[in-house]
Amino acid sequence: MTKSINKKILVVDDEPDILEFLRAILEDEGYTVATTDKGEYVEELHNGGLPHLIILDMLLSGKDGREIVKHLKRQDETRHIPVIMFSAHPSAEAAARTAGADDFLAKPFEIDDLLVKIALFI
Amino acid sequence: MSTPAEESGTPSQAVEVFKDHEKLFRVLIENSSDVLALVSGKSKFIYISPQIQKILGFTPQELVGRSTNDLFPSDYSREIGEQFRVVAATPGLTVTVEHPYLHKDGSVRWIESTITNHLHEPAIGAYVANFRDISHRKHAEEQQQVLNQASNILTFSLDHQITLREIAGLIVPALADYCRIAILDDKQQIREISVSHIDPEKISLVRALYEQYKDRTSSTHGLQRLLETSKPELISSVSGDILETVQDDVVMLGIINALGLQSYMGVPLIARGKTIGAITFSSVQPYRHYTGDDLLFAGELARRIALVLDISDQKELERRKDEFISMASHELRTPVTSLKGFTNLFQRRLAKQADEQALHYLARMDAQLNKLTKLIADLLDVSRMLTGKITYREEPFDLDTLIRETIENLQAATPTHQLRLEGSAEAQVFGDRDRIGQVLINLITNAIKYSPRADTVIVRVACDAQNVEVSVQDFGIGIGKEHQQKIFERFYQVTDPEEKTYPGLGIGLYLSYEIIRRHEGNMWVESKKGEGATFHFSLPLWKGRIYNESQVAG
Numbered sequence: 006m007t008k009s010i011n012k013k014i015l016v017v018d019d020e021p022d023i024l025e026f027l028r029a030i031l032e033d034e035g036y037t038v039a040t041t042d043k044g045e046y047v048e049e050l051h052n053g054g055l056p057h058l059i060i061l062d063m064l065l066s067g068k069d070g071r072e073i074v075k076h077l078k079r080q081d082e083t084r085h086i087p088v089i090m091f092s093a094h095p096s097a098e099a100a101a102r103t104a105g106a107d108d109f110l111a112k113p114f115e116i117d118d119l120l121v122k123i124a125l126f127i
Numbered sequence: 128m129s130t131p132a133e134e135s136g137t138p139s140q141a142v143e144v145f146k147d148h149e150k151l152f153r154v155l156i157e158n159s160s161d162v163l164a165l166v167s168g169k170s171k172f173i174y175i176s177p178q179i180q181k182i183l184g185f186t187p188q189e190l191v192g193r194s195t196n197d198l199f200p201s202d203y204s205r206e207i208g209e210q211f212r213v214v215a216a217t218p219g220l221t222v223t224v225e226h227p228y229l230h231k232d233g234s235v236r237w238i239e240s241t242i243t244n245h246l247h248e249p250a251i252g253a254y255v256a257n258f259r260d261i262s263h264r265k266h267a268e269e270q271q272q273v274l275n276q277a278s279n280i281l282t283f284s285l286d287h288q289i290t291l292r293e294i295a296g297l298i299v300p301a302l303a304d305y306c307r308i309a310i311l312d313d314k315q316q317i318r319e320i321s322v323s324h325i326d327p328e329k330i331s332l333v334r335a336l337y338e339q340y341k342d343r344t345s346s347t348h349g350l351q352r353l354l355e356t357s358k359p360e361l362i363s364s365v366s367g368d369i370l371e372t373v374q375d376d377v378v379m380l381g382i383i384n385a386l387g388l389q390s391y392m393g394v395p396l397i398a399r400g401k402t403i404g405a406i407t408f409s410s411v412q413p414y415r416h417y418t419g420d421d422l423l424f425a426g427e428l429a430r431r432i433a434l435v436l437d438i439s440d441q442k443e444l445e446r447r448k449d450e451f452i453s454m455a456s457h458e459l460r461t462p463v464t465s466l467k468g469f470t471n472l473f474q475r476r477l478a479k480q481a482d483e484q485a486l487h488y489l490a491r492m493d494a495q496l497n498k499l500t501k502l503i504a505d506l507l508d509v510s511r512m513l514t515g516k517i518t519y520r521e522e523p524f525d526l527d528t529l530i531r532e533t534i535e536n537l538q539a540a541t542p543t544h545q546l547r548l549e550g551s552a553e554a555q556v557f558g559d560r561d562r563i564g565q566v567l568i569n570l571i572t573n574a575i576k577y578s579p580r581a582d583t584v585i586v587r588v589a590c591d592a593q594n595v596e597v598s599v600q601d602f603g604i605g606i607g608k609e610h611q612q613k614i615f616e617r618f619y620q621v622t623d624p625e626e627k628t629y630p631g632l633g634i635g636l637y638l639s640y641e642i643i644r645r646h647e648g649n650m651w652v653e654s655k656k657g658e659g660a661t662f663h664f665s666l667p668l669w670k671g672r673i674y675n676e677s678q679v680a681g
Contacts, residue, residue, distance in 0.1 A: 020461055026468035033475060064457075093460035094453070095504065113464040113500050116471040 012127050013037040015056035017047055017073070019066045027060070030116055036123075044068030047076075050083060057127045060119075063092035063101060071104035078105040087126035089119075162258035168215075168246050170195045173253055182238070182260045184231030198228045200235055211242070214254070218247040225261065234414025237265035270424050273301050277428055281435040286512065288321070289644060294432060295323035302421075303408035305329070305386060309350050310396075310404040310436065317354075325411075329386065349393065353405035359394040361422045390416040394429040398437030406432070445513075452510035456503050463503070467496045505634040512641050519559040519645060523669040526552040526595060527588070529560055533567045534586060537575075543582065544575050550588040552595045557669040558646040566642050569635040570599040570662045578603025578659065594648075594665045602659040611652050615640040639664075 014036045016027050024040040031038045039056065041047070044065045050056075059077070063070040070090055077083040090097075090106040091114065098109040108122050156163050156176050165173040171194050175187045183198070210224050221243040227235045239259045245251040280293045291308050298306040304325040312318035324330045353360065365388045389410050396404035406429055410417065474489045511517040530548065538546045556563070567586075574584040581602035589596050606614060614636055643650045643664045654660035 020465065022465035023461075023468060026465065026472050030468070030472050030475065033472075093457045093464065112460050113467040113496065116468065116475070 011037065012058070013039065013056045014058050014060065014123070014127075015047070015050075016040045016060045017044060017065065017070075018042065018060075018062040020062075023062075030120075031123075034120065042066075044070070044073050047073050050077075055083065056086060058123060059086055059088045060123075061088055061090050061106070063090050063094070063097050071100060074101075074105045089122055089126075160259075164256040164258065165251075166195055166242075166254040166256055168253070179258070182230075182236060182258065183228055189231075200227050200229055214242050214244050215246075218244050220244050225265075228258075230414065232414045234412070236260060237262045269301065273297060274424075274428065274431070277431060281431060286641070286645065287436065290435070291321035292323075295321045298406075298408065298428075299323040300325050302425075304411045304415075305409040307350060307407045308404065308432075309354065309406075311354065311402070317350075350405050350407055353393045353395050353407070354402060357395045357397060357402040359392070359422055359426060361392045361417055361419065363390055363416045363418065365389055365391060387411040389413055392417040392422050392425055394422070394425045396429050396433040396436065398433040403433060403436060449510060449516060452507060456507045459503050460500070463496060463499055467493065467500075470496060502634070505638060508638055509634060512638070519562060521558060522560075523555040523557050524560040524563075526554065526556050526563075526597075526666075529564055530567060530586065530588060530597065533564055533571070537568065537571050541575055544578070545583050546571065547583060547585045548588070549585060552588050552590050552597075552668075554590055554595060555669040556595060556646070556666045558666070559642075562642045563646070563666070566639040566664065567597070567599075569639045570664075573635065573662075574599050574601035574603070574660075577601060581659070590668065592668075594667055596663060596665045598661050598663040600659065600661040605656045605658050606652060606654040606660050607656045611654060614652065615650065 012035075014031055016024055016031075016038065017040075018024055018027075019042045021042065024042065028038045028040055042065070045068065047059065047061070061070050061073060065073075070092075074088050074090065077086060077088060087107045088105070089108045089110060090101040090104075091110040091112050092098075092101065093112040095111040098111070101109045107126065110119060110122065157178070159176065159178065162176050162178045162182060164175040164179075167173050171192060172190045175190050177187055179190065180186050210222070210226075214220050214222050221241065223239060223241045225237060225239050228238045230236050237260070239261045241257040243255045245253060245255050276297055277294060280290060280297065287310070291310070295306050295308055306323050308321040309317050310320075322330050386409060389412060391407065391409050393405060393407040395402045396406065406425065408417065408421075408425060470489055470493050474486060474493070477485050477489065508517065530552075534546045534548055571584060571586065578584070578601040583602060585600045587596075587598045587600070616637060640650050643666070646666055648664055648666040650662070650664040652660055652662050
């Protein structure tokens with residue numbers, strides 16, 4: 006658990022329940038967790054407050070997750086941050102990867118699967 | 128060898144038969160529309176009336192002395208022989224038999240024969256036979272049968288590609304040796320072509336030819352022409368004059384020659400005044416020449432196909448339905464994600480407190496959530512299947528690896544049953560690996576689920592030169608005969624006499640069946656109530672070249 010300390014994960018989803026259980030589980034695992042239901046927040050990330058990894062929903066109200074990941078991968082300061090996209094459209098994987106996501110998870114998912122993926126990146 | 132008296136089929140012998148009132152008999156016999164014949168005990172023609180030439184092309188002189196067996200097509204002889212044996216064994220017996228005879232030109236004519244055994248009568252000493260040409264009636268019957276079968280295929284049409292392939296498979300060989308069905312898309316481009324040829328080697332040959340000259344193909348005849356003019360066309364005999372009109376057209380000549388084309392007809396598929404496609408029929412048999420009647424029949428067949436394919440109106444509805452199901456499944460998955468997430472969170476926290484009972488309940492909850500997730504996925508798949516929107520990857524893959532991996536994964540999650548693998552394919556199949564994997568998972572999980580008191584499930588793999596067959600055997604409750612065909616239908620559920628239902632069987636098996644069919648394979652079940660069930664599926668082996676009968680154009 007100690008190795009996770011000081012690793013910061015940002016979770017972006019417009020479903021508050023999903024943010025809540027992910028925060029609880031990830032914090033139990035020792036990660037520092039920030040959550041938001043606003044896609045715009047991600048695009049305003051700048052040095053100083055950058056997370057080590059982003060978990061990003063594909064279909065946010067008012068904002069397309071693919072646009073966000075494209076934006077992140079275009080910026081020099083955020084390009085290196087791994088992005089795991091998840092979606093309740095299981096067929097969205099190809100679109101997510103095309104947009105630049107580093108990995109994909111179909112909703113609903115096993116928490117263990119998510120934790121393994123996170124551990125691979127940070 | 129036979130005795131001369133019995134076998135002599137010379138005209139003088141025949142004259143003997145008519146020695147009284149010879150003229151009268153001769154006039155009667157020779158002017159009858161039926162053919163009259165005398166056949167010896169060794170099945171040789173002693174006499175046959177001249178009318179035979181109208182039916183079979185042979186003159187009486189050409190047939191007298193020859194065996195009646197010479198006239199049977201090779202594939203009918205045994206069955207017909209059985210019927211004639213009864214007459215041969217019973218003096219005085221008269222039977223009427225419908226059977227095919229070969230015309231001099233090699234074509235098959237249907238004959239109704241009335242035969243009487245007069246071998247025992249010294250004055251005759253032969254079979255007396257009366258032949259009538261019933262080819263016309265037979266042809267009409269065959270056409271009706273094709274229409275009925277086509278209607279069956281069309282009634283259960285779900286996936287247009289499968290439907291077209293099955294229709295093409297019906298037209299060949301019943302009506303043609305080679306058949307193409309083309310369907311246009313919204314932009315009037317050929318979207319789909321289904322091809323069937325009596326000689327599969329020729330499919331690739333013809334396809335290569337068309338491919339090579341795709342943009343230069345003359346529109347004097349054929350699919351392009353049909354699609355442009357929306358008018359049926361008939362070339363009863365692809366003879367000199369036709370070849371002359373296309374002689375400058377290397378492509379057309381090449382195709383005609385490669386196919387050995389003898390006769391051709393084509394009809395457009397028209398739905399509510401709009402041409403949505405076309406079908407062509409080609410014959411390479413020297414004796415099968417299409418007639419105006421055949422063209423009318425082809426038109427009727429086309430009308431029925433067009434009716435089913437007419438989806439322009441339904442398309443919009445289908446698109447909206449698909450959109451709805453897709454949205455609904457997204458909406459269902461979101462709360463399930465939260466439920467599962469909190470369940471997992473709960474499990475992780477309770478694991479630290481080692482509360483075994485609570486963990487047990489949570490594991491049950493989690494398993495049910497997984498079932499719900501699979502159900503949502505299956506519903507989406509069924510919806511996609513109905514609208515033909517499932518896309519299949521098309522690539523060769525190793526079946527043994529897939530089966531081994533699937534069994535290993537399922538075994539890891541199955542404490543109650545041992546999954547045993549027997550045999551191997553040692554071959555590749557062509558298609559979508561994940562979808563075939565889905566079929567295996569469905570069959571094996573069903574086998575486990577419906578054999579609660581057994582501890583073994585056996586997966587067998589065997590190959591012949593063409594196909595690989597995979598079977599999954601359980602030792603469970605089994606399936607009664609009355610349900611065995613229906614369980615592959617959409618949403619079918621087995622209800623036993625005690626009204627206990629086995630839910631969930633419907634969707635998974637239906638999906639599996641459709642997936643296997645889409646891979647040009649078969650699926651069936653063998654079972655007895657109370658004695659377990661064995662589900663089989665077969666798939667064609669990948670031979671390293673593309674041989675499938677359907678292609679997507681453009």
